[in-house]
Amino acid sequence: MDLAFLHPLYEQPGPWASVYVDTSRHTESTPHERHLTAQALSQELAGQGADEATCQAVRSAVEELRHSSEPHGRALFARGGEVVLDPPLAERPAGGSSARWAPLPRTTPLLELAGEDPVCLVAYIDRRGADFELRGALGREDAGSVTGRQWPIHRTRSVDWSERHFQLAVENTWEHNAGEVAEALAACREETGADLVVLVGDDRERRSVHERLPQGVRERTVEASHGPGSRLLDEDVERIRAEHVRHRAEEDLERFLAARAPDAEGRALAVEGVPAVIEAAREHRIDELLVRPDGADAHQEVWIGEDADQVAVRRTELKTLGEQHSWAARADDALVRAAVATGAPALSVAPADATVRSDAPVGGLGALLRWK
Incomplete structure (x- = not known):
């Protein structure tokens, strides 16, 4: 997935409200249900420490979806009393509507929920x-x-x-x-x-x-x-588009699996695991980020600084690099931020698509590398 549309989320400091709204249900009572959802999501953010202005901005944005006929859902990213980005979803959020307040926007679910949209x-x-x-x-x-x-x-x-x-x-x-x-x-x-x-x-x-x-x-x-x-027919087009996305994902995974072996100069063209991928992010060498949503490493806590390449496994590493301010963040979200900053795409390697190896990348995080 091309991540360029996420740039606005990394042009301003956090913390951020990340909200995923399920709009797949459509009945006579839907407007009232979404009104209640707006209140619940706002209260959930407030309970996590979000400021009142941002909670109100999220509540208003969800209220505006009361009569929406969107078949899947909407993501909302807000800070400072403003919704900065609100992309539609191509799949409904599996766990229903949710809200999170954190130093970084919770963007990794978009790799699956927003999905590819080939024309x-x-x-x-x-x-x-x-x-x-x-x-x-x-x-x-x-x-x-x-x-x-x-x-x-x-x-x-x-x-x-x-x-x-x-x-x-x-x-x-x-x-x-x-x-x-x-x-x-x-x-x-x-x-x-x-x-x-x-x-x-x-x-x-x-x-x-x-x-x-x-x-x-x-x-x-x-x-x-x-x-x-x-x-x-529309169903013909959807089938062709889905097959295209699946084929591209399988090709990228095959390329990743083949690239893990060192080349003629002894350099690995792909890495996996949090320490190796973070090192590649700090050195601006991620050519494509791979995320397996069920991988254990995806939600591992890492440390981030103000800039996208200021990311480390341990807080002391950032201090060694000269960063005075640091925050804990999920590894997958920190690496998505790093990928956006360097123009690298990202791929969700869901088990259903990983026909070659359902456990790759090991731990759930990997990267194809670029070499200067």
Whole structure:
């Protein structure tokens, strides 16, 4: 997951209120239930030491969700009487609504609950060209079209010489149009920044376009076996998007497992465990952070300073580094802060996705490394 959207949470000092609101239940009594939830979450924060202004800001933000039809939930991060960030969730919070007051925002659950949100560029292909549309969690929108040569398009069944010449012209038209669709599709994907390309149409047309896509686009392209004129249903798109996210997670985990062995220069390209990952964070060498939510190390207490790279297993280490102020924090949240500061993505390695090794990374925290 790209963590850039979390930057506002680390531009101001803590402590922070981190609230996860479950909005998956929708009945006639939902507005009243959410009113009670707003009060309960505010009281929970107050009991943990949050200031009244921040408790009020959270209470008001949850109250505003009384009539929300969001299917899963919302995260709220607040300090100093202001909600700074409120991303929607792609999954409901497993334990229901919750609130936490701590030196760092509790952002690690977002790796699972906010999830990846790949945007699909769908190409509906026929022999004349293609229509494009963007499909994502929020619906669909038209993304243009491309039209190739219009004649000749259809074959005949005759076998005389002139007709065989005509058949060749038809073949040439198909191939030309496939090339035009591939070129336009690659340009549209670059312009829109779509994560995934989906080809829809007859087998031959899909395959012809697929083969002509640039290598970088081809690697992010899948084919959907729908007939001419058919459109992908929302459930088709959700399945394709989910498979894409799962495949990417498995690839990253495989890469991590392979990178743990030292390279030709004797350097490890991946580390795991709190001490090793924290050392990588201090040296700005995390290329991708891996978190296994059920890992024992994820909630281990570490010590942090004011800056993202001021993190240590023991408080005395920070003093040795010259940091005068320090606070206790969860290891996973401290490492997410460090990843955000250096532009590194993060991946939640849930047991269901870790088909290769359900216990990796050991302890629940690992990192792929970058070397200067």
